[in-house]
Every structure is written in C-alpha cells, then in structure tokens.
Amino acid sequence: MSWSIAMTLISALLKKVNIHRVSIGSIGLSFTLFVTMPFWAGYNVLGLVGWFILGVLYSIVFVTNILGITKKFDEINLVTAFSLYLLGCCAGYYCGYITIDTSEDTLGENGFLISICFVLLSLLIYYVYLFRKYKLSQ
Numbered sequence: 001m002s003w004s005i006a007m008t009l010i011s012a013l014l015k016k017v018n019i020h021r022v023s024i025g026s027i028g029l030s031f032t033l034f035v036t037m038p039f040w041a042g043y044n045v046l047g048l049v050g051w052f053i054l055g056v057l058y059s060i061v062f063v064t065n066i067l068g069i070t071k072k073f074d075e076i077n078l079v080t081a082f083s084l085y086l087l088g089c090c091a092g093y094y095c096g097y098i099t100i101d102t103s104e105d106t107l108g109e110n111g112f113l114i115s116i117c118f119v120l121l122s123l124l125i126y127y128v129y130l131f132r133k134y135k136l137s138q
Contacts, residue, residue, distance in 0.1 A: 018136070020127075023065065031120040
C-alpha cells in the first residue's frame, strides 16, 4: 500500500519538475560543496552532513540522467543507451582514479579538489550549453 502511494507521489512530482534543471542544480550544488570542502570537511558532524548531501546530489544526477535516457529511447535502443551510459560511467570512474592519483603526486594534497572541481565546472558548463542550445526549459 505505502509503496504504491510513494510511487504515485514520485510520478506526480516528476511530471511537474524539469529534470534538466534538477540535474544542473545538483551539479552546481555539488561544485559549490567541493569548492568549500576545506572549510567543512575538518569537522565531524559537518563532514558527515556534507558527504551525505554530496551522495544525495550525485544520486539525483544519476536518476535524472536515467530518466532522460528513458524519455529519449525505447525498446532495444533503450538497452543500448543504458549499456553505453554505464560504460561511460565506468570509464569516467577509472579516468578519475588515474587523474586523482597523478594529481596528488604533482599538485599535492589539493590535487584531488582541483581535479574534481575542474571536472564539475566543465560538466556544468556543458549542461548549461545543452540546456540553452536545445531549449530544454519546457
């Protein structure tokens, strides 16, 4: 009973919300949290809250990307799109690991933050560019 109520509320919410704006907002907030990480990560409670919020934001980005794929593709093309999306996620994870490992040797302890902030900023600029180019605000 409660599961069907939750699914009904989620579907009603998703019909009213522009998933592209939610994705851009989540990336912007995660960029802000990573930039301010030196100020909040040193405290136990703030650190836990900050990492929890980052986890929620990245889950939102993942869900909005999946919803965008399901709106655009169907049947076998949907399976192919999911497979390519997950392959891209795996490749991005591996490249991020290599980048962070290399940047910590060259840039010091802030190499992690610099590389993550650069990736998030470029992703945010790319999403805003696509949002305006394809007029995704409807």
